[in-house]
Amino acid sequence: MSSRRKFIQQSALFASGALITATASSWSTSIDEVFPIDYSSIDNMNDDEFWAWVRTCFTTSSNIINLNNGGVSPQPKQVQDTHIKYYEWCNEAPTYYMWRSLDEGREPLRRKLAKFCGTDPEEISINRNATEALNTIIFGLDLNEGDEIVMGKYDYPNMRNAWKQREKRDKIQLKWVELNMPITNDDSIYQSYASAITAKTKIVYLTHLINWTGQIIPTEVMKRIADLAHKIGAEVIVDGAHSFAHTEYLIPELGCDYYGTSLHKWMCAPFGSGLMYIKKDKIKKVWALLSNDQPDGDNIRKFETLGTRSFASEMAIGSAIDFHNAIGSERKENRLFFLKKYWTDKVKNLPGIEFYSPLEKKYSCAIANIGIEGMKGSEIEAALFKNRKVHTVAIEYENVNGIRVTPNVYTSLEDLDELVAGIKELVIK
Ligand SMILES: Cc1ncc(COP(=O)(O)O)c(C=O)c1O
Incomplete structure (x- = not known):
């Protein structure tokens, strides 16, 4: 079985909510061996299905659109569950499980x-x-x-x-x-x-x-x-x-x-x-x-x-490294650039728009910082959150006066459409 498929089986298991309640004694046992489930169909996913699946691996808010992944990222459910599982083990006997067992x-x-x-x-x-x-x-x-x-x-x-x-x-x-x-x-x-x-x-x-x-x-x-x-x-x-x-x-x-x-x-x-x-x-x-x-x-x-x-x-x-590798560095980078390009293409020719970021692939990837003539970055940030519940971060530093928009691998195109609609409302009055 490919390591990617093996990983996906584990992730899908976590994502499905079937949280594993292994005890510290199973530390050396792979989760796959405990729950041998076949998720081989994931290998046949097309690109849209794959990114939709990636989205299900996160537990992000379905009400607030988080486009400030540049500050800190949420963790996939698989990472959260691993963390919680290890934390619970540590609490069984901290000095033993933390320093002798986990530290292995x-x-x-x-x-x-x-x-x-x-x-x-x-x-x-x-x-x-x-x-x-x-x-x-x-x-x-x-x-x-x-x-x-x-x-x-x-x-x-x-x-x-x-x-x-x-x-x-x-x-x-x-x-x-x-x-x-x-x-x-x-x-x-x-x-x-x-x-x-x-x-x-x-x-x-x-x-x-x-x-x-x-x-x-x-x-x-x-x-x-x-x-x-x-x-x-x-x-x-x-x-x-x-x-x-x-x-x-x-x-x-x-x-x-x-x-x-x-x-x-x-x-x-x-x-x-x-x-x-x-x-x-x-x-x-x-x-x-x-x-x-x-x-x-x-x-x-x-x-x-x-x-x-x-x-x-x-x-x-x-x-987290396993999850990253299951996507693959190149595929992840290309997706992140695609998400940035998707929304910037839709607003770049609107009146009063200024980008503080390059938009070319060699000089940028997921992140873009956009300003709107006549508005401070903090005003744009506040308006987008108030009107559309789109969360970004204002950057007013040196020559920059805009908001930084940072999607992540779980960001959907619908989320970005909300951002675009929010920006259009501010530009076209
Ligand atoms: C370029 C850069 N360096 C360093 C840091 C500091 O990261 P941390 O707060 O995780 O130490 C940040 C945080 O945003 C950053 O953007």
Whole structure:
């Protein structure tokens, strides 16, 4: 039986509401073996049937249309059930089931994540989110007064603030790159960063997919910038929070030394799950933020001394990877782009519409940020929710004044038709 079909059988079982009430003693038994049900017809689904089936795997509100999947994603029922099942096991005898039994899954999970990322498992640390991963790197590197950090004005606030703290405390110099978004010229993107890099640059900090607008810096441009940084002896940190499991790539293709992402965004893993990648030969030089007995050691596990936390949510990450793989990275990326194109095509020629995002495939995927002449982003957001119960998020930052619209794999075309109708009501008075 193909692993995809096997997975689908399990998911369909969960989606059908037949929640498995296995006990901790069946930890090593696959759900398939407990409930051998044949769902082979799923393999014969056409595209529409397949995406309709994906929708049934989620438990999202049927009344509110959630188009803010960029903030955080809901989890498929299969992931929720795995999480809850593990949580219940932990409550039977926490120190035994959490630390001795469930934690047996840590190394298999590390290998599974590494396979997805295209890295060595010894380069992957499992943690709670992108903020934790990237702060660990930002605060863990030795830097001296006057060292320069090249970073973007549109990087995520938590990490901009971390760098600003180091600037205050350690007197490093921050050099801010401005991107004139939407931007669809590889050389312009490259030049914006290249012109800020000097002999004093120690770190180039890049965001692969910018959260405010959905702007993608193409993987090959990321690599070009990384190559330039390496040439002058600098290192590269990448924020992959929004591109991971959204667009298809492997971490080494970015050419970076350090990388962090959340898994509760596009991987649809439990809330509060993330990973950090550090190139093998760089692990030693990053001090652990939450120290273990070898804070300057070269074992990636030194970053996992996080104290007591939910092992149930960590271990349910594996279930989210299974779900993602059942769809497939390429198919998911294409679907997400299709959903964005579906609604943007219907409104892009209306009067007073402005997109802060590129709409081309190479530079964008699921996310688009739309503005309406004469309205603030917050006014558009409020009107869409009041009139159509369409939930988006207003972005009023730097030159951007619109709403960010982010569908996900469970989003239906009918949901997007509501969005389009809502926008038309605001534009055509
Ligand atoms: C680009 C980017 N980086 C980092 C983060 C932080 O993610 P988290 O809150 O999961 O740490 C976000 C959150 O939206 C983001 O968009």
